[in-house]
Amino acid sequence: MSMSVTRRRRAAAMLSVATLLGGMLVGLVGTPAYAADLGTVSLSQTSGRVTDSPMFGTGITSVPCPTGFGEEAALRIGPAETGPFTNLTPSLGGGGYDKAPVTADPNRSFQLALGSVPANGRWWVVVECFSLLEGRHPNRFVTPIEVTGDQWRVVSTAxxxxxxxxxxxxxxxxxxxxxxxxxxxxxxxxxxxxxxxxxxxxxxxxxxxxxxxxxxxxxxxxxxxxxxxxxxxxxxxxxxxxxxxxxxxxxxxxxxxxxxxxxxxxxxxxxxxxxxxxxxxxxxxxxxxxxxxxxxxxxxxxxxxxxxxxxxxxxxxxxxxxxxxxxxxxxxxxxxxxxxxxxxxxxxxxxxxxxxxGAAVTTTELTVSPAGPRPQGSSVTLTARVRPEAAIGTIRFEDGSTPLGDPVQLQNGVASISTTTIPVGTRSLKAVYVSGDTTRFFGSESAPQSYVITAPVPAGDALTVTDENGVELGPNPTLKRGQQVNLVARGFDGNETVSTRLDDEPQEPVSAENGVVRATMVVADDASAGAHRLVLTGAQHEVTFDFVVAEAADPDDNGDGDDNGGGKGGGGKLPTTGTNLVTMIGAGLILLSGGAGVLVATRRRPQLVPPIWPDQQP
Missing domain, CATH: 2.60.40.10 (Immunoglobulins)
Structure with a gap:
């Protein structure tokens, strides 16, 4: 959910602690308290697979958030008691979560939220509540779950x-x-x-x-x-x-x-x-x-x-x-x-x-990552798991009836393939297990999975930059100090982590959501004039934003004769220093639409204690 411009500015002003100070980025404040006495989260199902996407349909808290902590809310999952907790859905904006129970719909699997295969044992599904001024409430809504293999189930005392x-x-x-x-x-x-x-x-x-x-x-x-x-x-x-x-x-x-x-x-x-x-x-x-x-x-x-x-x-x-x-x-x-x-x-x-x-009955399951839809040419990974794990043979991955590459040999019941050749359209992907010894194991095939491949992203369409009024800026725009611009960078893989560099200096990474990074950048009041370059780099894709900071003494002069930040001037050699041009807080402290990363400028403001917003993690 997006924040209003006013709320973004107010939050940005409060986040000056997390800025570049003397060329160093202050780390994000941790959240060590993991109390759990606000209530429970009712899930729309009581069990599932860790690879199911979404993990479940809906989560609803037993009561509203505490009074004063209804500005934002986040549905997360993590190890029981200790955490840390990662998002199961983009964080919820709009306020009012202290007026009625929080309802949240996940948009990813347990495994994708965690970034790895969950270990067996106890985990917590939590909802956290946030105040604009005080940050996260120290307590949480909690529902415990138990993971066994690739299955999870709600744990109940009843x-x-x-x-x-x-x-x-x-x-x-x-x-x-x-x-x-x-x-x-x-x-x-x-x-x-x-x-x-x-x-x-x-x-x-x-x-x-x-x-x-x-x-x-x-x-x-x-x-x-x-x-x-x-x-x-x-x-x-x-x-x-x-x-x-x-x-x-x-x-x-x-x-x-x-x-x-x-x-x-x-x-x-x-x-x-x-x-x-x-x-x-x-x-x-x-x-x-x-x-x-x-x-x-x-x-x-x-x-x-x-x-x-x-x-x-x-x-x-x-x-x-x-x-x-x-x-x-x-x-x-x-x-x-x-x-x-x-x-x-x-x-x-x-x-x-x-x-x-006789021969053992087998089952075959297929997982596809990243989650679709994906533009044509993206790397898509298909992973098949055959049970029992002792099964020998090969996996034939198929798009409809068309093989995707050569058969892949099973290793400990698993086979995987990555491909960039899936055609545009709604595809039907499946994995077929071909037994290597039919006297010991029967063959089997997975249920087909629907996967959408969209048209490739043209190079010129990979980046859209608009000012705070939504006016699209041209290539290499000239920006004035204090100006805010919004960036939409496309073509990344699913919810991958995207590294960032400003004038070749590494910054905090941001997170794509369904292949798109959405971020806001504010040029610092003391930004060095001249040409600058921001580069966002994924595993197989890179987007570059070139811009110029105006040298004009008049803070409203952006080089095009008006005050919309849409000047197309600029260019020139990149400066050797860009200290305090922008501060990148990555997977940020300000909520933006889609819960993606955030770029925030260094502002010369009194340092206040920053709230830790719920999209601190992707």
Missing amino acids: VATTTSLAASPQNSAVEGATVTLTAAVDPPTATGSIQFQSDGSPIGAPVALAGGSATLAVADLAVGKRSLVAIYQPTGNFAGSISPAVTYQINSATGVSTVTRLAVSPEGPQDPGTPITLTATVEPAEAEGVVQFRDGTANLGIELNVTGGTATTTVNTTQSGLLASGAHSFSAIFTPADAAAFNGSQSEAVPYEITGE
Whole structure:
């Protein structure tokens, strides 16, 4: 979120401590206090992968920020207790965060925010609150999470529960008949109630738990396919839970009865990885609708249309998912398209055995960095991870059906490739694991990932410079002392760190966001007159800003006859000294749109204690 010009100036005036003093840049003030007693952060999900981007959808604090600390807020993550904490989203501006709970939407993954793979153990998701004058509040809103491998989950002090649901009679009933719903909560010592639902709507009032179970008899379920769930509403120190949905068919009293039969080929037992064909036959053949194949209570793929009274699928393949060795129970459930004309039906269960250990089932996951969209020609890295890690073979990276380079050999279950040749457009990227020993490991492929490549950034469009009124300046503008300009530099990789040099002197780095650096520069009151150069350098991209500081005694004279800072004069040899021309506070103390880096001039003002703004880190 952007700050107003007035707020930027006020904040800049307060930041004179973090300036060049005697040619040295004073370091940013640390934040050693990590107290956590403002409240909690409710996350929109309780688990995920550390590479998921965003990490979660939304975080909401339990109460507003403390009074007086609602100027800015930041959603961050870091090691529990000790920190440091890094941003999960650009910091939040606009004020008012002490009036209502803070809502923040992350725009990056946990791993990207950290800059490395998170270690196993306890981490904190935090929201910090800021005052313009006093900086960060010493306490935080905190929700602890636990990382195991590439998974994270919210840690709760409440006792975890699971809820299951059963319906009697099983699978289907005629309209008007009584259906008994029974929910069971584990552990059975859990207290509270169960809210039964049909298709998202409550069925009656909540039913109190007794000995871990609750029962409800209902006779008014609507005709058709219903989705039934039981929601556990806890009391005491128990966590809530929701049962898996139970699909239930209510048949019309006047509908035509149907019969569904299931054939399985080849007959069992079979070795692991043997394709198995399931064929459902529905009578009468004119009954239209869909068939859902199941293994026990687990769906096998999606519902399939019945054509000419039959529906067929093949399971136990790398595409459909390999079935584990052991006993299975296949069935087929027919759901009519017109519940008033035909009734649903379910086949008899067909037991099936898969014997022997056979080859191991594998899974392949793909991560792509930096986050898109990226201009054509950018370096994009694709990383595949195969489990189990002992799997041997190669990874074939693909854009649609087009290979991206040669196959890459797996090393400890990981393979990676970087490419700059992905064409412009919305691409579908995936990783295909090709087993090096099919007797030990089955092949697998990742889910496709959508990635956007935009048109390349022309050299002349890599930098836009405007004055504080938004007027675009020409090349090599002449600037007056005290003038503010805004820079937008494009073409960097994702959220990479960008180094900066002023007249060949290294400065504090800044951070790109989605390939763009946005920064504000103010020319110092005592800046040396003449030509100067600011260079921003990423891993594979560099942007140069040449400008001239006016020599005119008149502080309003910028060389073009007006006062808009848009003069196009300048040039000449770079001076050998540029001391106190600008101060670069990198990933700064002033909030700008997108939370990118900041450039602030040295001002000869009284030194005040600077607030530490929440985009101190990228």
